Amino acid sequence: MSNKKTFTMGGIHPDKHKITAEKPIEDAGLPEIVYIPVKQHIGSPAKILVAKGDKVRVGTLLADADGIVSADVHSSVSGEVLKVEEIEGEFGYLEQMITIKVEGDEWEASIDRSPDIIREINASPEEIIAKIREAGIVGMGGAGYPTPVKTTIPAGKKVDCLIVNGIECEPYLTADDRLMVEKAEQIIIGAKILNKALGIQNAVIAVDENKPAAIEALRNITRSYVGVNVQVMKTKYPQGAEKQLIEAVTGREVPSGKLPADVGCIVQNVGTVNAVYEAVQKNKPLFERVVTVSGDAAETPSNFLVRIGTPASFLINKVHGSPDKIGKIIFGGPMMGTSAVNINAPITKLSSGILLFKDDISFKPEETVCIRCGKCVEACPVGLMPFAIAAQVRDGDYHEMKKLHVLDCIECGSCAYICPARIPLLDYCKLGKYELKKSK
Amino acid sequence: MLKISTAPHINSPQDTRSIMRDVIIALMPALAAALLFFGLSALVVVLTAVAGCVAFEYLVCRYILKIPPTTGDLSAVVTGLLLAYNLPSNMPVWMVLVGCFVAVVIAKTAFGGLGKNVFNPALVGRVFLFISFPVQMTSWPKPDFLNFLNADVETGATTLGILKHIDAESSATKLAGGLSDLPDYGQMFIGYTGGCIGEVSALALLLGFAWLLWRRIIGWHIPFYYLATVFIFTSVMWLHSGNIQVEPVTQLLSGGLLLGAIFMATDYVTTPMTRKGQIVFAVGCGILTVIIRRWSVYPEGVSFAILIMNAFVPIIDYFTVPRVFGTGRK
Numbered sequence: 032m033s034n035k036k037t038f039t040m041g042g043i044h045p046d047k048h049k050i051t052a053e054k055p056i057e058d059a060g061l062p063e064i065v066y067i068p069v070k071q072h073i074g075s076p077a078k079i080l081v082a083k084g085d086k087v088r089v090g091t092l093l094a095d096a097d098g099i100v101s102a103d104v105h106s107s108v109s110g111e112v113l114k115v116e117e118i119e120g121e122f123g124y125l126e127q128m129i130t131i132k133v134e135g136d137e138w139e140a141s142i143d144r145s146p147d148i149i150r151e152i153n154a155s156p157e158e159i160i161a162k163i164r165e166a167g168i169v170g171m172g173g174a175g176y177p178t179p180v181k182t183t184i185p186a187g188k189k190v191d192c193l194i195v196n197g198i199e200c201e202p203y204l205t206a207d208d209r210l211m212v213e214k215a216e217q218i219i220i221g222a223k224i225l226n227k228a229l230g231i232q233n234a235v236i237a238v239d240e241n242k243p244a245a246i247e248a249l250r251n252i253t254r255s256y257v258g259v260n261v262q263v264m265k266t267k268y269p270q271g272a273e274k275q276l277i278e279a280v281t282g283r284e285v286p287s288g289k290l291p292a293d294v295g296c297i298v299q300n301v302g303t304v305n306a307v308y309e310a311v312q313k314n315k316p317l318f319e320r321v322v323t324v325s326g327d328a329a330e331t332p333s334n335f336l337v338r339i340g341t342p343a344s345f346l347i348n349k350v351h352g353s354p355d356k357i358g359k360i361i362f363g364g365p366m367m368g369t370s371a372v373n374i375n376a377p378i379t380k381l382s383s384g385i386l387l388f389k390d391d392i393s394f395k396p397e398e399t400v401c402i403r404c405g406k407c408v409e410a411c412p413v414g415l416m417p418f419a420i421a422a423q424v425r426d427g428d429y430h431e432m433k434k435l436h437v438l439d440c441i442e443c444g445s446c447a448y449i450c451p452a453r454i455p456l457l458d459y460c461k462l463g464k465y466e467l468k469k470s471k
Numbered sequence: 472m473l474k475i476s477t478a479p480h481i482n483s484p485q486d487t488r489s490i491m492r493d494v495i496i497a498l499m500p501a502l503a504a505a506l507l508f509f510g511l512s513a514l515v516v517v518l519t520a521v522a523g524c525v526a527f528e529y530l531v532c533r534y535i536l537k538i539p540p541t542t543g544d545l546s547a548v549v550t551g552l553l554l555a556y557n558l559p560s561n562m563p564v565w566m567v568l569v570g571c572f573v574a575v576v577i578a579k580t581a582f583g584g585l586g587k588n589v590f591n592p593a594l595v596g597r598v599f600l601f602i603s604f605p606v607q608m609t610s611w612p613k614p615d616f617l618n619f620l621n622a623d624v625e626t627g628a629t630t631l632g633i634l635k636h637i638d639a640e641s642s643a644t645k646l647a648g649g650l651s652d653l654p655d656y657g658q659m660f661i662g663y664t665g666g667c668i669g670e671v672s673a674l675a676l677l678l679g680f681a682w683l684l685w686r687r688i689i690g691w692h693i694p695f696y697y698l699a700t701v702f703i704f705t706s707v708m709w710l711h712s713g714n715i716q717v718e719p720v721t722q723l724l725s726g727g728l729l730l731g732a733i734f735m736a737t738d739y740v741t742t743p744m745t746r747k748g749q750i751v752f753a754v755g756c757g758i759l760t761v762i763i764r765r766w767s768v769y770p771e772g773v774s775f776a777i778l779i780m781n782a783f784v785p786i787i788d789y790f791t792v793p794r795v796f797g798t799g800r801k
Contacts, residue, residue, distance in 0.1 A: 450483075
């Protein structure tokens with residue numbers, strides 16, 4: 032499998048800006064205070080188990096999954112719970128968070144902190160899924176879908192391929208790239224663990240060709256593992272999008288409105304797979320992750336291993352981003368990430384990056400008229416006509432919008448990126464989806 | 472104070488103005504060829520047309536629509552260049568300005584400005600002039616290399632005009648005269664032939680095409696399918712009849728075909744949005760061009776072909792909606 036693959040429809044090639052690709056993952060250290068949200072996933076918020084004044088350790092369960100589509104939340108530090116209340120999150124909205132004052136660094140005794148790699152997979156499929164659930168693992172690529180749900184194949188469906196998503200197609204971000212370089216074997220064991228849980232034999236780790244070090248690191252190890260292969264992909268955005276990646280790797284198209292399991296595939300991000308390894312082999316809950324802190328207002332951009340709940344400001348200080356120069360802070364990548372209003376907003380299980388942009392490039396360009404160039408149609412990886420959707424949203428014609436398949440939009444932003452008239456096409460598509468769902 | 476905005480937070484370096492700038496750059500080789508073959512009079516027409524189009528757009532925005540002038544997007548400059556390229560180099564200045572008025576005020580701003588016009592403004596301007604001033608529009612100065620001041624330049628017919636004339640005569644006279652007036656392939660490729668300012672040099676136009684492709688302004692589809700349609704259609708007729716009038720290479724290199732196929736059938740605003748639609752549009756232009764050249768009273772049909780196909784764009788767009796991911800492969 033040496034031929035490079037990519038998805039068929041649309042796609043764009045934004046400048047990569049992967050300036051931190053060579054920077055080893057650095058331990059960010061402990062902040063003074065962490066804010067741990069009880070909802071860092073799709074589904075219902077976890078039920079809080081702690082109260083003000085409680086002493087917690089690293090790995091202590093703070094909140095319990097509420098129902099199937101939910102996830103446990105653990106403490107990432109040791110110390111004292113200061114308060115359990117609603118605090119301003121990254122967008123300025125109030126979110127339920129557990130605030131912990133950091134005291135020392137005491138871990139739960141059950142966590143295996145030795146550096147040894149455990150290769151033998153002793154857990155049964157049921158035990159694996161139970162461990163993933165207890166570790167509070169969710170899709171770390173950004174979707175935040177609880178992993179145990181994804182690892183349980185719905186009755187009547189047959190899955191034959193696990194795709195490990197090592198694409199990281201967003202510009203600037205290198206967290207997954209570094210993880211693959213430094214934790215290649217853990218990721219491969221993680222894939223084997225998931226395969227065991229799913230009862231299948233094959234896993235493909237898909238990596239964009241612009242990550243040669245990761246490809247080499249993985250290939251060196253896959254040689255000694257049967258059933259795990261590396262597939263090098265031709266770089267194109269948004270290759271990391273689930274359905275696009277499945278099509279690129281297997282040629283199978285997930286039908287509109289259906290799930291990957293409907294075409295026999297499960298996709299997991301490399302970060303998630305590493306977390307699965309740590310949960311099953313090392314008993315370690317998900318309380319830290321790799322975060323790229325970059326952007327042109329970051330003096331010393333780098334990749335950090337960060338405890339969940341660490342305020343963004345702590346990381347911004349680490350890269351010597353001077354607050355007066357920063358115009359915009361983005362949680363995530365520049366294509367799909369969100370700009371934050373609160374500099375103290377915490378890192379969550381889904382934060383792949385913190386990007387700092389200078390003041391002068393933080394403005395959104397002025398919208399001009401559509402010149403019908405068709406570039407948005409050409410760029411859309413779903414085959415939509417964003418210009419037409421925008422026109423219908425402006426007119427409020429929701430019936431027409433449905434015919435334009437706006438609900439199939441994956442919100443990758445390729446249309447808005449490419450538009451020479453700088454029309455915020457993604458905003459129109461999102462608004463259309465929202466209005467259409469509301470009107471149902 | 473942090474700024475907040477919606478995703479995506481980065482944009483392609485290409486915007487409307489930079490696209491227009493690239494089109495202008497792509498049109499420069501043809502201007503250079505025009506200067507070499509038609510002298511300074513060509514430059515006078517080009518500058519008049521550009522200034523006229525920009526001025527009309529500015530005035531309409533400023534005094535009629537009362538909106539901030541849109542001339543900064545450079546689209547009026549492109550319209551001016553394309554209009555001039557479709558005119559003979561001895562066109563009187565006032566007629567050029569009439570063309571600018573029709574192109575910008577009637578064909579563009581009256582329809583709602585850039586992005587809203589149904590027909591290619593430069594072509595509307597040209598066709599208006601063609602119908603209003605048929606004599607001036609059909610007397611082309613003969614090329615005269617490096618005669619910048621245009622001393623003692625004769626006028627003559629274009630290649631397609633000669634062919635049309637030959638076709639009307641008997642086969643006996645065809646052999647006697649006519650044919651000797653035809654330029655050879657080399658002359659047509661370089662542009663040493665009678666014609667409108669910007670259409671004569673295939674070489675210069677192809678250089679512009681290469682620039683547009685390299686800068687990713689247009690795809691190759693429309694020019695390719697347009698030219699291929701003309702080539703195949705005329706080849707079939709030529710092989711069948713042996714009529715020199717439809718000899719395919721001459722058909723490709725003569726008249727406004729390359730200028731039209733590369734620069735006007737690829738105008739974003741007046742052509743379909745999808746690849747499939749663009750191919751339908753290009754094939755339609757090719758068929759109409761040959762039909763008009765062969766069977767109408769006019770020797771040349773590119774302008775009419777593109778304008779007619781412009782009118783079909785909404786229908787083409789309606790029937791060439793792309794397939795949505797996950798809705799079944801065809």
